[in-house]
Amino acid sequence: MEFLLEVFTEEMPPSHVKAALSQLEEKFEEELLSKNIDAKKVEIHGTCRRLIIFGDLAPKQKDRKEEIIGPPKAVAFQDDGTPAPAAKGFAKSQGVNVNELEVIKTDKGEYLGVKKIEKGKPTQNILSEILPALISSLSFPKMMRWGSSSFRFSRPIKNILCLFNEKHLSFSVGGITAGNSTYGHKLHCPKKIKVKTFREYKATLKKMRVVVNQEERRRMILSQVERKLASLKAECYPDEDLLERLSFDVEYPYVFLGSFPEDYLNLPIEILSTAMREGQRLFSVVKDKKQLPLFLGVADGYRDVKSLIQKGNERVLKARLEDAKFFWTQDQKSGLKDRAKNLGKIVFQEKLGSYEDKTQRLKKIVAYLADKVDAQKTKKQVVQGAELSKVDLLTEMVREFPSLQGKVGGLYAREEGYPAPAWKAVYEHYEPVSLEDESPSSLTGSILSIADKLDSIVGAVGVGVLVTGSKDPFGLRRNAQGICKVVLDKKFNFSFSRLLDKVIDVYGAKIREPENQVKKYCLEFFANRLRYIYESQGYRYDLVNAAISAGIENIYHSLLRVKALDSLKESPNFEPLILIFKRVNNILRDQPLFRINSGLFVEKDERELYTTFCIVRDNVLPLIKKGDFSQAQKIIFRIKSSINNFFDNVLVMANEMRIRRNRLALLQAINRLLIQVADYSQVVIEGQNASK
Amino acid sequence: MSIQNLIMNLQKFWADQGCYLAQPYDLEVGAGTMTPDTFFRVLDKKPWKVAYVQPSRRPTDGRYGDNPHRVQKHFQYQVIIKPSPPDIQQVYIKSLVSLGINVQEHDLRFDEDDWESPSIGAWGVGWQVLLDGLEITQFTYFQQAGGIDLSPVPVELTYGLERLEMFLEGKDDIYDLDWSHDVSYQDLRYVEEKEFSEYNFSQADIRGLKESFRLNEREAQQLINKDLLLPAYDMCLKCSHFFNLLDSRGAISVTERVKMIAQIRTLVSQIAQKYTAREDSA
Numbered sequence: 001m002e003f004l005l006e007v008f009t010e011e012m013p014p015s016h017v018k019a020a021l022s023q024l025e026e027k028f029e030e031e032l033l034s035k036n037i038d039a040k041k042v043e044i045h046g047t048c049r050r051l052i053i054f055g056d057l058a059p060k061q062k063d064r065k066e067e068i069i070g071p072p073k074a075v076a077f078q079d080d081g082t083p084a085p086a087a088k089g090f091a092k093s094q095g096v097n098v099n100e101l102e103v104i105k106t107d108k109g110e111y112l113g114v115k116k117i118e119k120g121k122p123t124q125n126i127l128s129e130i131l132p133a134l135i136s137s138l139s140f141p142k143m144m145r146w147g148s149s150s151f152r153f154s155r156p157i158k159n160i161l162c163l164f165n166e167k168h169l170s171f172s173v174g175g176i177t178a179g180n181s182t183y184g185h186k187l188h189c190p191k192k193i194k195v196k197t198f199r200e201y202k203a204t205l206k207k208m209r210v211v212v213n214q215e216e217r218r219r220m221i222l223s224q225v226e227r228k229l230a231s232l233k234a235e236c237y238p239d240e241d242l243l244e245r246l247s248f249d250v251e252y253p254y255v256f257l258g259s260f261p262e263d264y265l266n267l268p269i270e271i272l273s274t275a276m277r278e279g280q281r282l283f284s285v286v287k288d289k290k291q292l293p294l295f296l297g298v299a300d301g302y303r304d305v306k307s308l309i310q311k312g313n314e315r316v317l318k319a320r321l322e323d324a325k326f327f328w329t330q331d332q333k334s335g336l337k338d339r340a341k342n343l344g345k346i347v348f349q350e351k352l353g354s355y356e357d358k359t360q361r362l363k364k365i366v367a368y369l370a371d372k373v374d375a376q377k378t379k380k381q382v383v384q385g386a387e388l389s390k391v392d393l394l395t396e397m398v399r400e401f402p403s404l405q406g407k408v409g410g411l412y413a414r415e416e417g418y419p420a421p422a423w424k425a426v427y428e429h430y431e432p433v434s435l436e437d438e439s440p441s442s443l444t445g446s447i448l449s450i451a452d453k454l455d456s457i458v459g460a461v462g463v464g465v466l467v468t469g470s471k472d473p474f475g476l477r478r479n480a481q482g483i484c485k486v487v488l489d490k491k492f493n494f495s496f497s498r499l500l501d502k503v504i505d506v507y508g509a510k511i512r513e514p515e516n517q518v519k520k521y522c523l524e525f526f527a528n529r530l531r532y533i534y535e536s537q538g539y540r541y542d543l544v545n546a547a548i549s550a551g552i553e554n555i556y557h558s559l560l561r562v563k564a565l566d567s568l569k570e571s572p573n574f575e576p577l578i579l580i581f582k583r584v585n586n587i588l589r590d591q592p593l594f595r596i597n598s599g600l601f602v603e604k605d606e607r608e609l610y611t612t613f614c615i616v617r618d619n620v621l622p623l624i625k626k627g628d629f630s631q632a633q634k635i636i637f638r639i640k641s642s643i644n645n646f647f648d649n650v651l652v653m654a655n656e657m658r659i660r661r662n663r664l665a666l667l668q669a670i671n672r673l674l675i676q677v678a679d680y681s682q683v684v685i686e687g688q689n690a691s692k
Numbered sequence: 693m694s695i696q697n698l699i700m701n702l703q704k705f706w707a708d709q710g711c712y713l714a715q716p717y718d719l720e721v722g723a724g725t726m727t728p729d730t731f732f733r734v735l736d737k738k739p740w741k742v743a744y745v746q747p748s749r750r751p752t753d754g755r756y757g758d759n760p761h762r763v764q765k766h767f768q769y770q771v772i773i774k775p776s777p778p779d780i781q782q783v784y785i786k787s788l789v790s791l792g793i794n795v796q797e798h799d800l801r802f803d804e805d806d807w808e809s810p811s812i813g814a815w816g817v818g819w820q821v822l823l824d825g826l827e828i829t830q831f832t833y834f835q836q837a838g839g840i841d842l843s844p845v846p847v848e849l850t851y852g853l854e855r856l857e858m859f860l861e862g863k864d865d866i867y868d869l870d871w872s873h874d875v876s877y878q879d880l881r882y883v884e885e886k887e888f889s890e891y892n893f894s895q896a897d898i899r900g901l902k903e904s905f906r907l908n909e910r911e912a913q914q915l916i917n918k919d920l921l922l923p924a925y926d927m928c929l930k931c932s933h934f935f936n937l938l939d940s941r942g943a944i945s946v947t948e949r950v951k952m953i954a955q956i957r958t959l960v961s962q963i964a965q966k967y968t969a970r971e972d973s974a
Contacts, residue, residue, distance in 0.1 A: 010781055011819060013804035142806065144817035146833050148775045148844040155817075156833075158778070187785070187795050249801070280825040297825070299799035309799045312824025315864060319761055326759075345945060 001165040003055040003127065004198050006182055007135060008159040011048045014248035016140045016154040021046045023138050028053055031130045036062040037123050045212045047251045049186070051138075052212055054198045059165070061120030068094060073103055073110040087112055124164045131162065132173040149175050159183065166196045184208025185251055188301060209252040209302055218247040221298055224255035228296060229285065236296055237284040242277055249281070250300035258282075258314045262293045264321040267328060268411050274401045275320045280313060327396040336391045336412055346393055349456075349474075351463040352510055355390040358455060361506045362386040365451040368502050372494035375443050378421040382444040385425025388413055389448060392426075406430040432482050435533065439489040446486050453479040457525075458503045462511035462518050467525065480529040487555045488533075493627065496555050497523065527552050534562050542684040543569065549679030557627045561678055564629035573637050580643055581680040584667050587652060594665035600658060601666075605645040610666055612642040617673050624676050632677050639670070694870040695767075695857050695877070698791065699745055702769050702851065705790045706743035709783060711771065714744035719926060720933040723748050724770030724850055726812060728922060733772065734837050734846045735964055736971035740774040745853070749933065751940035754889035757882045760865040761858070764888050765881075769851040775844030776833055784831065784849060788823075791860065799824050807832045811932055811956045813839035813964070816848065828856045838964020839957075892940040901941075905934040905952070912959045921963050921970075928959050 012020070025044045032039050038058040045052040070076070070090035078084050083091075083098045091098040094114050104113040136151070143152040151174040160178040162169045168180035181194045182205070189208035195201040202212055211217045221243065225236050246253070264272065269284075269291050276282040276295050285294040295317065299309050344356035352358075363386045370379040392398045392409030401408075410427020414420075421444040428445030429452050432438055440446045460474045467476050486492070500519050504511060511518060527548050534544040539562050547561035568574050601607045616639050623632040652667070654660045674680060693701070703713055717727035724730060724746035733740045746768050754764030773780065781802070788795060802819040807830060809815070816832035830850040834842050854877075857869050867878040912927035935952050938944050944952065 011802035011804075142817060144833055144835060144845075145843070146776050146845050146847075147778065150843070156776075156778070186781075187800060190782070249803075254799075280822075282825075300801060301796075301799060304799075306797060308797050309824050312798070312826060312859070316825040319864065322760070323762075347950070350950065 001057055001059050001123070002163070002198055003053070003057050003123075004161065004163040004195075004201060005053045005131065006159075006161040006201075007051040007157060008161065008182055009049055009051075009153070009157050010155040012140075012154045014048065014245045017046045017048060017051070017248050019140060020051050020138050020154065024051060024053055024134070027134055027137065028055075031134060032057070035126050035130065036064065036120060037126060038062065046214060046248070047210065047212060047217075048248055049251060050182075050210075050212065057123050057164075060122045061126060063120050064118040066116045066118060067104055068114050068116065069104060069106065070094075070101065070112045070114070073112055076101075076112045124167075124169055127162075127164055128169050128171045131169070131178075132171050135160075135173045147175070151175060161195070161201075163196065185210050185301075188252070211252055214247050217250065217253050218243065221247060221253045221255060224253065225283070225296055228255055228257045232285075232287070232292075232294075234285050234287040234292055234294070237273060237286045237291075239277065239283060242281060242283065246281060246298045250298060252300060252302055254299045254301045254303060254309075256297050256299060256304050256310045256313070257285075257294060258297060258310045258317070259294050260314065260317055260321055264325060265291060265293055267321070267324055270404060270407050270411065271324050271328065271397070271401070272321070274404050275324050276317065278401060278403065279320060280316060282313070282317065323400060324397070327400060331395040331397055331408075332412060332415060335416060336388050336409070339394050340388065340391045342394050343390060349459060349463075351512075352459045352507075355393060357510075359387060359390055361455055361503075362389060362448070362451050364506045365455060365499075365503055366447050369447050369451055369494070369499065372499070373443075373447065373490075373492045375447060378444050381419055381421035382425050382447050384418065384422040385413075385429070385444055385448050386451065388418075388422070389426050389429055389452065432485050434478065435481055435485055435536075439486045443490075446490050446492070449486050450483050450492075453483050454499065454503050455506075457483075458500065458518065458522060459507060459510070461521050461525075462504070462507060462513055464513055466521075476525070477529065480526055481533065484526065484529055484533055484555060488559050491556055493554065493556055495553055496526070497553050523552065526555070530555065530558055534559070539566055540569070542682055546678040546680060546682040549682050550675055550677065554627070557629070560627045560629050564633050565678055565683070567630055568633055568637075571637075573640060575685050577637055577640055578680050578683045578685055580640070580647070581671075581674055583647070584643075584671055584674075585681045588664065588667055588671055591664055591668070594661040594668060596665040596669060597662055600662040602659065603650045605642070605649045606663060606666065609639075609642040609646040612639055613666070613670055613673075617669075620673060620677075629677055636674065636677060643670070693792065693857075693860050694872050695853060696872050698853060698857055698860065699769070701791055702787065703743065705787050706771055709741070709773075711741040711743040711773070714742050716744060716746050719929050720749045721746065721929055722750055722932065722936060723809075724768040725809065725814070725848065726929060726932070727770075728925060730770065730772050730848070731812065731837060731925065732922070732967060734774060734834055734842055735840060735968050737844065738774075738971075739844075740772060740846065743769070743771045746770050749936070751888075751892035751936050754885065754892050754940070756889040757867070757885040760867070761854075763854070763866060763881070763885055764892055765884070767853040769853055771849040771851075772846050774846035776847035780847050781831075784821075784829070791856075793823070793860075802831065805830070811935075811953050812837065812928075812960045813957050818848075823859060826855060826859055828852060828859060838967075839961040840964050840968055892937060894941075896937045896941050898938065898941055898943045901934045901938050901943075905931050905938070908934070909955055909959070916959065916962050916966065919966065919970075921967050924959070925963050928956055928963070931956050931959075 021044045025042065029042055040056040042053065042055045071086040076084055076087040087101060088098050091101055096114055100114065101112045102115060104111050140154040145152055146156040153174060157174045157176050159182060160176050161180065161182045162178040163180060169178055171178050181192050184191055184193065184205060185208055193204055195204060205212055229236060272291055273284040276284055280297065282295040282297045285292045285296060297313050304310055343359055344354045346355050348355050348358045363383050366382045366386045367379060370376060370382050375382065388409055392405060392412065395408060397408045398405050406429055407427055410423045413423035413426050421442060424442040425444035425448045428440035428442060429448040431440045431449060440449050456474065457476050457479050460476055465474055500522055504515050504518060530552060531544050531548055535541055543565040544562055546565055547558055550561055552558050598610060601610055616635055619635050620632045652663045654663065707713055714729045721727055727746060729742050729744060747765055748768050749765045751764050753762050755762045785795060801822040803822050805818065805820040807816045807818065814837040816834040818832035820827045821829040821831055828851060832848045834846045834848055836842060854866050854869065858866065861869060863869060867882055869877040871877055871880055908927045908930045912924045915924035915927060
């Protein structure tokens with residue numbers, strides 16, 4: 001039977017709508033499951049003013065069968081076959097007649113018991129019960145109250161429509177009583193309408209200029225964009241975030257094309273497109289990768305009869321571009337170096353001082369890092385980049401368009417004639433802003449990006465900011481992921497732990513927490529970020545654990561470890577070896593460290609294992625150093641037959657202590673070698689629980 | 693429609709909605725929100741409906757009269773209704789219709805924009821209202837003021853009168869606007885913008901302002917101790933304006949900025965707390 005819920009509100013931000021829709025879907029399906037209501041279909045739709053669930057649900061809950069076990073059959077009857085007091089008492093406690101008790105067979109034998117069938121309640125009753133709690137439980141990035149109520153939601157709820165089997169369900173939430181009506185488009189058709197079915201609801205609302213499905217609105221935008229641009233042979237500059245935002249922002253999309261005076265094309269494209277995107281949410285139009293003096297906007301409506309919408313937007317955009325042009329020339333009246341003198345006036349972080357302080361740290365960190373990643377040739381330029389990196393925070397342009405930070409500084413540096421490695425470092429140093437974003441294209445940008453982010457992380461941790469659960473006020477996770485991404489994309493080979501030491505050292509007395517704890521926390525924090533990255537790339541979680549437990553001294557090597565494990569996981573040798581390695585690991589648990597004395601090997605198989613181990617070790621260590629874990633692993637696997645023979649024919653726990661210790665020492669040496677490739681004890685073998 | 697007609701229209705409209713028409717407050721403020729008709733009246737539990745024009749000063753926005761849409765003083769039309777009525781969005785749209793705007797021919801959008809003023813410990817949730825891409829109103833459900841959770845929740849509508857008028861007259865330059873049929877914005881404001889920009893950016897006496905800030909801050913605290921909350925609040929407004937002037941003179945260091953904002957906020961929070969205690973027990 002058809003179920004329809006529409007929560008109708010004042011305009012919610014797109015991020016709120018998205019959050020609410022995914023929560024609604026998840027929670028509603030959970031509720032149905034726990035209430036034993038079958039659903040043939042559950043669909044979620046939404047606009048900035050509506051959260052909608054449509055479903056095809058069973059008319060009632062499934063009946064629940066329940067068996068209640070009473071006394072064993074053996075004691076339930078007296079010798080004469082009449083029920084014993086135990087049976088009578090049980091029947092009474094269950095509210096049934098004693099002769100209604102049945103024999104129930106269990107693993108432990110036969111018992112008396114009752115089989116009860118709890119009849120399912122009508123779905124509509126259950127829905128009226130669960131929906132108020134479901135709606136109130138939605139959580140949004142920021143919640144508000146309104147009127148005289150203490151109810152909290154994204155924006156005020158205006159109306160609730162709720163139908164089941166064409167009849168409306170009655171319940172109240174947030175001071176609103178559910179009914180069978182809703183409203184059309186706010187400006188074009190604000191009338192109240194009554195509906196009975198989802199089909200009717202969708203069709204009537206469409207006539208009233210509301211398209212309830214987000215995908216459909218998105219398609220409408222795209223097809224209108226195509227139509228507008230067809231004759232121009234131009235393209236809309238792709239902006240997935242903006243498209244998604246707009247498809248939630250409007251209830252009925254109308255795409256309009258507008259233009260701006262050509263002389264603004266002298267502004268860099270970064271600034272033009274930002275001026276269009278932010279504020280008015282306009283798309284740039286490009287032809288052969290060149291910006292045209294045109295834009296596309298999406299209005300909430302279905303027409304622009306007098307072109308008022310287009311002209312209005314053109315006027316506003318022109319004013320914004322005029323501002324941008326003013327800033328562009330004004331900002332360049334004083335050089336970056338000159339402007340840098342004011343960096344001391346802006347706070348980086350209250351306890352960590354100003355951007356001047358940060359700049360000085362960055363210069364030292366990039367100089368150090370440039371040496372470590374073979375960038376000595378551009379060391380001078382990356383230090384120059386670091387010096388200029390934060391200056392654009394003092395420009396009018398960044399004050400107007402904060403999202404252009406970095407880019408603006410880079411562009412000004414380019415205009416001032418700084419060499420490409422220097423201005424690109426500035427331009428790219430905030431990249432990547434997410435795992436989906438690109439890493440900086442330049443080597444200098446990559447170095448500055450890592451330095452900038454690590455400086456922020458170490459500083460925050462150093463003054464006691466901890467990231468827990470949903471709490472990450474300084475965006476440390478995003479920063480750490482950014483660093484990992486750059487290191488992995490650029491295949492940077494350097495000691496991460498020493499870089500941490502360097503950053504901590506550069507901070508000096510500003511770090512208030514004990515230095516070793518800051519470092520420990522950072523290493524653990526990065527290990528978790530790497531786990532997240534590798535797992536979201538599809539690597540098996542246990543292989544990821546095995547790779548990361550071997551340490552993240554070298555971040556890039558941790559990826560090579562994961563890849564090596566992944567490439568060998570299908571090999572027939574893999575599982576048997578893992579089992580042997582786990583066995584080694586188990587034997588060694590809680591043992592103190594011993595030293596090998598090769599003279600004490602008495603059995604043939606232990607001597608042979610020792611010899612094999614020495615050969616393997618000498619071959620493997622250089623490979624580990626190089627990061628060739630795949631090859632290292634292949635060679636390590638050659639130890640298999642020797643170690644098998646050892647376990648088959650040699651008693652590790654020999655009675656004579658000297659011999660026992662020597663054998664343990666050999667296993668310890670093997671283990672030490674293994675752990676440099678991966679922590680095999682973390683690998684989970686099917687049919688065997690992870691030994692953790 | 694001239695600016696004065698726009699004002700008269702809004703006055704009529706909101707008076708018909710039951711608002712009391714206040715007169716502009718006689719101290720320099722950064723926004724209509726800061727005047728006592730808003731700040732104090734949102735704190736208590738009593739219903740409240742008020743509408744007024746408030747000249748608002750933002751010294752750093754001065755452009756010597758050279759910029760067609762940026763000025764160091766502009767006019768806000770401020771409406772406060774407590775508790776927020778359920779149909780306030782429709783009423784607001786009607787107010788635009790009453791100005792002769794055919795909303796069905798335009799794109800009217802409520803675009804997420806939350807508002808916050810750290811120095812008076814206030815924040816709210818709402819939108820900037822965009823008319824064909826032009827921001828004409830800030831629409832806010834007040835959640836906190838003076839660090840206190842507001843209940844009932846007031847709604848605040850702040851129309852930018854110049855913006856709205858530029859839309860109505862279809863003009864691109866603020867100075868071309870008509871204040872009345874024969875007095876232009878240029879006639880009234882150009883010299884003022886030029887001279888005040890010079891004052892704000894170059895002439896305001898830094899030492900004098902710092903001293904004034906200190907004196908008023910001290911006096912505010914003394915007045916709070918004597919439960920003279922309205923005069924104490926005036927002192928805070930003065931501090932806030934001195935701070936803005938110092939800011940436009942580029943005379944505030946990092947640490948000073950944090951400290952001065954905290955000083956004002958501390959005073960304002962005390963006032964808000966004492967005021968609510970007094971009103972709730974009255």
